[in-house]
Amino acid sequence: MINQDIAIMFDTMADIMEIRGENPFRINSYRKVATILRDMPEDIGDFAGSHPIEKIPGIGKSSAAKIREYLETGQMSDYQKRLKSVPPGAxxxxxxxxxxxxxxxxxxxxxxxxxxxxxxxxxxxxxxxxxxxxxxxxxxxxxxxxxxxxxYKGRILLGEAMPAAKEIIAALKEHAGLKQLEVAGSLRRGRETIGDVDILAAETDTNEPTNESLPCSRSDQPDHEKARRGRHIIKTFTRLPMCAETLAEGDTKGSIRTKSGMQVDLRVVPKESFGAALQYFTGSKEHNVKLRSLAAERGLKINEYGVFRGEEKIAGKDEESIYASLDLPFIPPQLREDRGEVEAAGADELPKLIEQEHIKGDLHAHCTFSDGAMTVEEMAHAAAKIGYRYVAITDHSKNLTVAGGIDEDELKERNELIDRVNAETDGFSVLKGTEVDILKDGSLDYADSVLEELDWVIASIHDHFNMSESRMTERIIYAIRNPHVDCIGHLTGRLLNRREPYPVTVHEIIEACSEHNTALELNAHPERLDINDITCREAKKAGIMVAIGTDAHTAAQYGLMRFGITTARRGWLGPGDILNAKPCGFFLQGHDA
DNA sequence: GCCGTTTTCGGCCCGACTGTTTTCAGTCG
CATH class of the missing domain: 1.10.150.20 (5' to 3' exonuclease, C-terminal subdomain)
Incomplete structure (x- = not known):
């Protein structure tokens, strides 16, 4: 993807400028250009064909000229020049x-x-x-x-970091007697990968003054007493059983490397500043910078201890108060990336985001007929137990031999079993589904007559990843045109830290989905999270529905839904954009089942 | 380098921790 290529060049130039000690604000603007390019849903080359690049906020004349030069010549002379100014391995x-x-x-x-x-x-x-x-x-x-x-094997996956953070929080609650503990940082924002884990703790002390009007530095508490308590909490943290190495150990901040190699930072803040600190350490940096400039316009100052008008502290106990001090509604952490959320909040146009309670079923699960570990009955009972109204059993098709893909006869047998299970259950349905392979030429691994018997058809690519972008895109669009295909599974095939996405022109896929009323899957497995947050948002703009599926191969994996929900929230999706927020009847219409 | 319902120049967030320091620079988030 050309956006990514150019973004890497801008980031590299910024790295070199840092080593060369250039103006930090200029460096920052290069980094910002890189971020803008990465976040852009469309190809910058296509965009440049019909728009001036410097109209994009954050990209000025100078950067636009560099980008244009690269688009036109395949070279960026400033980049080449800068590369030569440091040793290549530096x-x-x-x-x-x-x-x-x-x-x-x-x-x-x-x-x-x-x-x-x-x-x-x-x-x-x-x-x-x-x-x-x-x-x-x-x-x-x-x-x-x-x-x-x-x-180093890459960044930590959301799905690894979250359980680890929860475990540390539980241990701190137990050993340090802390009550108020929260995950912060990119983990709280739900990014698909995380650099390190940030945890925030509020000091617990019943004698603590809570008068909001007092700046924290004027607390009645002697400073040395606070420092002593903070140090005690940090020491408890660095002595937890999962700690392999202590990287830092101060009065308010500690940092460890866990046995699994994860860096975890703990910060201890006064209770009356917890909201300010949580807001501050949740970020993103870009979101905070925007808030700070809003604050400055109103003569306010925000730091991790609160919002201040001169010496007077006007907010800080909870996050809501921070946003309220800027006349903004609470902005959910997943939106805090400076992708327009502050402006939307100001205009009272924040989307209502999807939540676990909106989810009525799982649309991607396997059973023992293909490569799942549990039977249809077991998968159904487990789904009903967590409060779902339905689950789609979507076994692999025969082409995918490595995953025990099933042929037409086995599929028929499985469907009959599902009918029997449904006949015995009230208020819960198993949807007859498939995850049918999209073959090399775009045709499907089952005939239309087989697919039309099913309630829910996911079409996915599982082989021939090395096609050109245009052929891969055509291949998928061919499948989208099949009227029996309800949804395209894990669109890019990426496996985070393990396999690059295969090349596919996302906006053409979205156009085709829109035309043929086909949904896109948001595969909730933490290794996939495919489609990603950016594509989710594009899908929403095009009016395409998104189906969150866990790809569960055992009932325990239904729990992965939360990572799909987090990603969907990052993509600004609400209950109206999510197919599995719809009732079961939606999927059974047009079928006899 | 970018930006502007005060601004086309001057600001762009800022505090904690560490190590090597006699008062601070570098790094990080």
Missing amino acids: LKLLEIPDVGPKTIARLIDEKGITDMTSLEEAIEKGRLEGMPGIGAKTIQKMKKGIAFVKS
């Missing part, structure tokens, strides 16, 4: 924790370091010793950091 050094641009610049200029290998060598030979400001501890940290970068 950028990788930025990934080492606690090693930043200033240090790297000195390593290059004073010691001739060019990459990770030469840095390791210099450390081994003691060549860094005696550098002013870089002592034994810093060198030791570098060594550890290099080992960490080498073992």
Whole structure:
């Protein structure tokens, strides 16, 4: 995708400028351009064909010219020039924790370091010793950091980070007697991958003054007493059983690496500032910057302790108060990416977002007929038990032999079983479904006469990933045109940290879906989250419905629905945009079942 | 480099922790 290619160039230029010590605000604007390009649903080349690039807020004349040059020539001369100004391996050094641009610049200029290998060598030979400001501890940290970068396997998946965070919160509640604890950061915003886990704790003390009008620094509490309590909480944190290494341990902040390699930061804040701190540490940075500029226009100042008019604290106990001080409604964490949510909130046009309670069923599940681990009955009972009204059993089709895909006879047998299960159940239905393979030429793995017997047809790609973008797109559109196809499964086939998405022109798919009234699946498995948040939002704009499915192969995986919901919320989707917020009857219309 | 219902120049968020420091720079979020 060309947007991603250009975004990487802008990010790389920003990295180089940091090492070269250029104006931080200029660097920031380069990073912003990269983010804008990544978040753009459409191809920047297509966009540039009909719009001036500099009309995009955040992209000015200078960046637009760079982008245009690349679109026209396949080259960006500023990028090439900047690349030559640092050793090619030096950028990788930025990934080492606690090693930043200033240090790297000195390593290059004073010691001739060019990459990770030469840095390791210099450390081994003691060549860094005696550098002013870089002592034994810093060198030791570098060594550890290099080992960490080498073992690094990518960002942590939402589905791994959330349970880990919950476990730590439970342990802190137990060992430190804390009541108010929340996940913050990108994990709270529900990003599909997370750099590190942020947790926020409020000090618990019944004697604490709660007078909102007092700035926190004028609390009756002696500072040393607060510091002592904070330190105690942080010490408890760094001694939790899951902690493998302590990275920092202060009065209000601690940082550990867990045994599974995750960095977890804990911050302790006064109770009366909990909302301000939660808002602040949830981010995103871009969202906060926007709020701060809104505050500045009103003569207010926001920091992690509250909202202040001069010395007077006017908000901070909860997040609602922070937004209210700016005359804004509460903005859900999943929207806080500076993608228009602050403006929408100001105009009272925030969408009503999908919630777990709106979900009436799961539209993607497997049973023992294909590669699932549980029977139709077991899957049905488990779904009914969590309060669903239906589940679609969507076994693989015969082409997908590795996953036990079933042929027409087996499908018929399974459908008869589903009929029997449904006959015995009240208020709950099993939908007769399939996840039918889209074959290489776009045709489907079952004939129309077979598909028309089913309540719910997901069509998915499971092979021939290496096609060109245009052929892959045609292949999927061919399937969309089949009137029996209700939904396209995991559109891009990506596996986070493991497999790149196959190339597909998303806006053409969306157009085709819109034309043929076909839904897109939001596969809720944390490795997939496919379609992603950006595509969700595009689908909504085009009026396409989204079906959240967990791809459950066992009943326990119904719980993955929450990650799908989070992603849908990030895509601004509400109950009206989600197919499985509809009642069961919606899926049975037109069928005999 | 970007932006402007005060502005075309001057601002762009800011506090905690660490290490190597005699008062602060670098890193991080």
